[in-house]
Amino acid sequence: MFHKILVANRGEIAVRIIRTCREMGIDTVAVFSTADRDSLHAQFATEAYCIGGPASKDSYLNMQAIMTVALETGCEAIHPGYGMLAENPYFADMVNQVGLKFIGPSGDTIRALGDKSNARLLMSEANVSVPPGSNGVLQDETQALAVAEQIGYPVLLKASAGGGGRGMRLVERSEDMVRLYYEAMLEAETAFGDNSLYIEKLIENPKHIEFQVLVDQAGNAIHLGDRDCSWQRRRQKVIEETPCPILSDEQRKSMGEAAIRAIKAVNYEGAGTVEFVLAEDGNFYFIEINTRIQVEHPITEMVTGIDIVREQIRIAQGGNLLLTQADVKINGHAFECRINAEKPSDNFRASPGVIDDFIMPGGRSVRIDSAIYPGCKISHHYDSMIVKVIVHGNRRSDAIRRMRRSLEETIINGIDTNIGLLYVSLFDQDMIRGSYNTSTLESHMDEILKYEKIFRISENQDFEIITGN
Amino acid sequence: MKESFDIRREQLKESGKYTKLRSPTKKKKISEKIFTQCPGCKQYIYDKILKENLYVCPDCGKCLRIGTKTRFELTLDPSYELIDELAVFQDPIQFAGYQKKWENNQKKAGVDEAITFARGTIKGEPVIVGVMDCNFMMGSMGSIVGDRIIKAFAKATREKLPVIIFTASGGARMQEAIISLMQMRYVSEAVGKFQKAGGLYITVLTDPTTGGVTASFASLGNIILAEPNALIAFAGPRVIEETIQQKLPKGFQRAEHLLEHGFVDSIVLRKNLKNTLSLLLKMHNPKQTEVDLTQISGRFSKKLIKKMTNEAEVDPDKQVISFDRVLKARDPKRITPRQVLKYLCDDIFELSGDRLYADDPTICAGIARLGGLPITFVYTKKGKDLKSQIKLHFGMPHPEGYRKARRLMQEAENFGRPILTIIDTPGAYPGLESENRGMGEAIAQNLRFMSGLTVPTIAIITGEAGSGGAIALACTDKLFMLENAIYTILSPEGFATILWKDSAKVEEASEQMKLTAHDMVELEVCDQVFPDDLTGLKEALAQTFNELIKEKQMRNERNQWELN
Numbered sequence A: 001m002f003h004k005i006l007v008a009n010r011g012e013i014a015v016r017i018i019r020t021c022r023e024m025g026i027d028t029v030a031v032f033s034t035a036d037r038d039s040l041h042a043q044f045a046t047e048a049y050c051i052g053g054p055a056s057k058d059s060y061l062n063m064q065a066i067m068t069v070a071l072e073t074g075c076e077a078i079h080p081g082y083g084m085l086a087e088n089p090y091f092a093d094m095v096n097q098v099g100l101k102f103i104g105p106s107g108d109t110i111r112a113l114g115d116k117s118n119a120r121l122l123m124s125e126a127n128v129s130v131p132p133g134s135n136g137v138l139q140d141e142t143q144a145l146a147v148a149e150q151i152g153y154p155v156l157l158k159a160s161a162g163g164g165g166r167g168m169r170l171v172e173r174s175e176d177m178v179r180l181y182y183e184a185m186l187e188a189e190t191a192f193g194d195n196s197l198y199i200e201k202l203i204e205n206p207k208h209i210e211f212q213v214l215v216d217q218a219g220n221a222i223h224l225g226d227r228d229c230s231w232q233r234r235r236q237k238v239i240e241e242t243p244c245p246i247l248s249d250e251q252r253k254s255m256g257e258a259a260i261r262a263i264k265a266v267n268y269e270g271a272g273t274v275e276f277v278l279a280e281d282g283n284f285y286f287i288e289i290n291t292r293i294q295v296e297h298p299i300t301e302m303v304t305g306i307d308i309v310r311e312q313i314r315i316a317q318g319g320n321l322l323l324t325q326a327d328v329k330i331n332g333h334a335f336e337c338r339i340n341a342e343k344p345s346d347n348f349r350a351s352p353g354v355i356d357d358f359i360m361p362g363g364r365s366v367r368i369d370s371a372i373y374p375g376c377k378i379s380h381h382y383d384s385m386i387v388k389v390i391v392h393g394n395r396r397s398d399a400i401r402r403m404r405r406s407l408e409e410t411i412i413n414g415i416d417t418n419i420g421l422l423y424v425s426l427f428d429q430d431m432i433r434g435s436y437n438t439s440t441l442e443s444h445m446d447e448i449l450k451y452e453k454i455f456r457i458s459e460n461q462d463f464e465i466i467t468g469n
Numbered sequence B: 001m002k003e004s005f006d007i008r009r010e011q012l013k014e015s016g017k018y019t020k021l022r023s024p025t026k027k028k029k030i031s032e033k034i035f036t037q038c039p040g041c042k043q044y045i046y047d048k049i050l051k052e053n054l055y056v057c058p059d060c061g062k063c064l065r066i067g068t069k070t071r072f073e074l075t076l077d078p079s080y081e082l083i084d085e086l087a088v089f090q091d092p093i094q095f096a097g098y099q100k101k102w103e104n105n106q107k108k109a110g111v112d113e114a115i116t117f118a119r120g121t122i123k124g125e126p127v128i129v130g131v132m133d134c135n136f137m138m139g140s141m142g143s144i145v146g147d148r149i150i151k152a153f154a155k156a157t158r159e160k161l162p163v164i165i166f167t168a169s170g171g172a173r174m175q176e177a178i179i180s181l182m183q184m185r186y187v188s189e190a191v192g193k194f195q196k197a198g199g200l201y202i203t204v205l206t207d208p209t210t211g212g213v214t215a216s217f218a219s220l221g222n223i224i225l226a227e228p229n230a231l232i233a234f235a236g237p238r239v240i241e242e243t244i245q246q247k248l249p250k251g252f253q254r255a256e257h258l259l260e261h262g263f264v265d266s267i268v269l270r271k272n273l274k275n276t277l278s279l280l281l282k283m284h285n286p287k288q289t290e291v292d293l294t295q296i297s298g299r300f301s302k303k304l305i306k307k308m309t310n311e312a313e314v315d316p317d318k319q320v321i322s323f324d325r326v327l328k329a330r331d332p333k334r335i336t337p338r339q340v341l342k343y344l345c346d347d348i349f350e351l352s353g354d355r356l357y358a359d360d361p362t363i364c365a366g367i368a369r370l371g372g373l374p375i376t377f378v379y380t381k382k383g384k385d386l387k388s389q390i391k392l393h394f395g396m397p398h399p400e401g402y403r404k405a406r407r408l409m410q411e412a413e414n415f416g417r418p419i420l421t422i423i424d425t426p427g428a429y430p431g432l433e434s435e436n437r438g439m440g441e442a443i444a445q446n447l448r449f450m451s452g453l454t455v456p457t458i459a460i461i462t463g464e465a466g467s468g469g470a471i472a473l474a475c476t477d478k479l480f481m482l483e484n485a486i487y488t489i490l491s492p493e494g495f496a497t498i499l500w501k502d503s504a505k506v507e508e509a510s511e512q513m514k515l516t517a518h519d520m521v522e523l524e525v526c527d528q529v530f531p532d533d534l535t536g537l538k539e540a541l542a543q544t545f546n547e548l549i550k551e552k553q554m555r556n557e558r559n560q561w562e563l564n
């Protein structure tokens, strides 16, 4: 049993982890940067230590400083949260090397899955369908042309070491291939120090569907259902829900089984997420495995009643899964809205500053995960996501109404936020039908931006128009 | 907010419900070292990351010092064998405590002396590699180090293998006093014999290379490479500061400083070192003896094609006068020697420095492949924009440029490599410093030296070839010119001023001087003229080189016969 865990993160996820630890009777050690001295995670933890300057690389990414605190305070494990060092294989290696427990899979597993072309190969071998494309890394532009010819344009050139769209190029015609091949190679080299590329068929207008999985150290694996994260802007998730409104029972079953095959193929441990795209023709393809807790994990917790952070810690301690797949019951429907400190009408410019007022929603089946409070400062050094509003409903329509109601109650003054955009999104016809895909939000953006100002002071004249919906 | 929490925490503590006081958690101690502090930026780096980054700091790029075994593993293909005899302790001046220290250092460093030699291959190219180890008595050179170097060169001579030595040393070993100093003489002699026998010797200067090692075998490589930011010095910085009672400038005695001052050929990142060494070894161990035309890609860069196709159409009826060609030859948008080199050659590796004073960036030289055959190239640079033009003195070289060219042409002669020079220069730089450093002497030496070369040589004039500064690179077996290139004894403006006291008569002067490529053919100065788009150049170059190679071979054989 762990007695003390270091939480190597900040913001809402650090608070989220500390809360569960507290409930489990585990002491927590928080680390914070000089900019986060008054932040909530540093207050909630049993102990808190400053580890460096405001820039993440000086503090939350400073492995040596974090490790020193963990050793000095006698921690037994480190929870990395998401982002920061969560998917850094060296950090996992280092924590395990000194005899502490990294809460998550081994460095080697993270490394194997971080190499995207390698992950593709692993999945094909495990009989999990991947988008048509190259077998492993491309040798040269001639091979890229040959593979693209075979699978048909449009295709995506992707960096093997990649992520976040860097080193990625959409190639629509063979004439553009050579130029874009070298562009992508150069970008990958600069971003990751590795210029290997692979090619994948572009699945147009897909749904992004992911499965939450849990794997114990004995290798038992279950999934906790799916999440539909297709309401995206520039590959950033904005609203997530579970279960996916358009999956048939049959599709859900076969995707869930594929997720289990996928996770079992990579010597996994802990909580993870297997991501798929669902094409318009109903075929689904493996995209990647995220080896960390996800931002949107609370919606799964809402419908399953399972505390995923608690399971992460139990598994890290060597505990076996207490549930079998048959025990996992999906109850009702849940939504999450991500409130960001940004100004949608000004090209989503980040909006750091001081929060004057913060009134959070409440009531039945509403959950707020956040680390903000009146008077706290939102720093430009960190992620702009500041509040997650999560609601549950017996039916999908109940959940949508509950979410609308919750956003109506939410007041954040002092900075700009996207609350209006989230609210208006919940009236979008494709959202209501559940028929949206990863490009829907962007294609409806002009319309949505017309109304998103509703919650801004003295800008709410259009409010009536849309509530007539 | 913080106060509220602090109060709440106290309240909870008092009520005994917040923290059940467990036995206090103990600080965890770890036996293993998992971090290394970068001596450059002082950051701590996780050892596993450092190892994967070849012991180069990922934050600041500092090359950390590495031990012998690691260096061998980073450099050689996996199966290599150590070739030294067992080190037997020697104490020439009976220095108190030396033996104990020597034995302790063997344990500490994991090597039996400050240098270790191995025979192996680098990407398949056979080689003998020596590595000095700073962890063993600061890598100092005593009699065993000297002995090992001499034996390694003797072995390399017998087995016809190239030698690479990675230097890292505090200098001569004080515990062996004058016997250490003598090693400098012995090892230099060994290097000399080896090079005279035709051996290739490459040194890689790593941090720190100082004292008697710098002043002997480290500075004698046919090619001298260095790791970034390595300290390379004869007198240590502290000794100098104490002597001159001044603080030394930042970067003094670092590899980059030495490159600028002409003592290092190239600074190579550790991650590129193995590839670079294998390329250089391959260049000195050619698999073919003549230029294979089919291997010349003859591909222009996209940028150049665009530039050429944008060129204005010339009115075919307009009479072209010589001055038009002067203007064309001087056009800053014209194809540059570097572009011609890239059009013709692959595997271009630039070498720097005159080993005397400086590296002149206006003259570039190095080794490349022309149709698969290794050649030595020399070309001039003018610069594209005003900033680079000023840095390059508008294409006018200094004496050190000609001396660099001569040094590298001597290497070409030693290793039997043909030489290609590509010229576009208004002339040698007229200035105080260039005169002080002997511009006339530098040119004269080149003329005599190039005329006596036994390897085939070809020069191509692509733009201007001004006077002594041009002929110092154009004393070749054959001279090619592009159609709109010019070759002059001085600028037409200067010509007009001297003869007619009127620089405005430049058009007339251009005509009178006979300076165009076609004039040069008539005057039997130039052998062949090519259009500015290089049509026919690669074919002619391949053919001419191959003819010269055969012809010179025959001549050399005859000379040898005469000598006998």
Ligand SMILES: [Zn+2]
Pocket (backbone or CB within 6 Å): B038, B039, B040, B041, B042, B043, B057, B058, B059, B060, B061, B062
């Ligand atoms: Zn550093």
